[in-house]
Amino acid sequence: MTSVRRLVYNVSMPDDSRPFERATLPQNAAGQLRQMIFDGALAPATRLNERVLCERLGISRTPLREALRMLAAEGLVRVEPNRGAIVAPIERADIEATFEVLGALEGLAGELACARIADAELAEIKALHFEMRAHHARGDRAAYFAANQAIHARIAAAGGNAVLAETFEKLNARVKRVRYAANLGHARWDKAIAEHDDMIAALSARDGRALRAILEAHLAGKRESVLAAFAAEHSAAAYD
Amino acid sequence: MTSVRRLVYNVSMPDDSRPFERATLPQNAAGQLRQMIFDGALAPATRLNERVLCERLGISRTPLREALRMLAAEGLVRVEPNRGAIVAPIERADIEATFEVLGALEGLAGELACARIADAELAEIKALHFEMRAHHARGDRAAYFAANQAIHARIAAAGGNAVLAETFEKLNARVKRVRYAANLGHARWDKAIAEHDDMIAALSARDGRALRAILEAHLAGKRESVLAAFAAEHSAAAYD
DNA sequence: CGGAATTTATTTGTATACCAAAACAACAAA
DNA sequence: TTTGTTGTTTTGGTATACAAATAAATTCCG
DSSP states (O other), X not given: OOOOOOOOSOOOSSOTTSSSOOOOXXXXXXXXXXXXXXXXXXXXXXXXXHHHXXXXXXXXXXXXXXXHHHHHXXXXXXXXXXXXXXXXXXXXXXXXXXXXXXXXXXXXXXXXXXXXXXXXXXXXXXXXXXXXXXXXXXXXXXXXXXXXXXXXXXXXXXXXXXXXXXXXXXXXXXXXXXHHHOOOOHHHHHHHHHHHHHHHHHHHTTOHHHHHHHHHHHHHHHHHHHHHHHHHHHHHXXXX | OOOOOOOOSOOOSSOTXXXXXXXXXXXXXXXXXXXXXXXXXXXXXXXXXXXXXXXXXXXXXXXHHHHHHHHHHHTSEEEETTTEEXXXXXXXXXXXXXXXXXXXXXXXXXXXXXXXXXXXXXXXXXXXXXXXXXXXXXXXXXXXXXXXXXXXXXXXXXXXXXXXXXXXXXHHXXXXXXXXXXXXXXXXXXXXXXXXXXXXXXXXXTOHHHHHHHHHHHHHHHHHHHHHHHHHHHHHSOOO
């Protein structure tokens, strides 16, 4: 049972600046569902029966439906009138399109980050980078994945553009599951690591132009590996 | 009473490809609220009292709350636990951040569009362009605005990247109200028109690099004029 | 026997009533 | 003016009911 380790590295998705963040039930439910979708407990195209989910989450229909609407607006779920919700299916085109946008967004973020990042934040990203390399050295994919995601989220955030960071997170969420599923081969993995080294170098040097190029290339590479894994999985297990 | 003319140019926001689109109440309500927010009937920071809105829209609380959640996920509304929803306030930083992202997105879209756009779609954009110039010549701001928005939406769509177009639309929606409020002076307006001419030229020539640069600059210009108007309005009517 | 028509069972969409807890407002007291 | 205190309103959530739409099961017919 490969239950992906719960994201260890906090990146403070919404502003958790307020003390004692009281979550409302729909927010909670949405969070749980998100997690289930990420680690595959809810596969794409799975019907989301309200009754069943209500029991499973221990809430009533009203907040559940609100949660589903939220997820729908995020693109993780699709609601069809009178037919209910399903986990949003991902197609090849979606992956391509999403990574294309992610590349542009993170490219911009990198450029901004080089101009604006504080030393402390840079240090933290470096620390994460070396932790990630440690996980890579040990071959611990889950931990590597989490650290990797954290780094990218922090770069997205380091641009100091909240809208950018938020948009990046939301889009990234849509492909997170396939990202993790893409168990990269050693060659690609090593290449990714090398690219990360370059990223850190460019960021340290505050070379925005370079970082943007690296990030765009990195995302493109990631896209290819994800697409490959996606294609493989789909030829192996043909549902239709 | 400046009630902005209802968007004349369809850009097919969500896929209205299916015939007889039955809308569910929450979707409907969300649409109406969106419109009210766009044309200022609901100003930023307005409390959205459930009871009142239920009456106004003629629906019950259940679907209304779902609609509010949807709008919240889109960033048009903010729901604070136990405190209800308000129309999302916009601050200077939000405008800057949003336009920064919009610039990157539309830049990418432009580049993609140059590579992929079909002649028919290019012709349509050209047609819209000249309509827009006509509105400009007559000084019809509302019509100009609508045509302008339509052009940008079509460019965003012409990249053939659905995720990109969708993301652009959603982010643009957040600043649409201030965009319209920014009643550009003649100088800026003429400049915008000139930039649009350049856009069309670059798109016709399929010069992706150039179009990207033009679009990024255009958005930056738009940002400045919006910021100026925003600042002016805020010094004039100081609420606090 | 296989497909079409029809009945039946589920499920969704929405409304309503109800309640607790939180927020807000009004007002008295220091 | 600030601080308590006390109603009042509003929100968050549950439970229930029911029509309409979908999906499933069943019957009917060629």
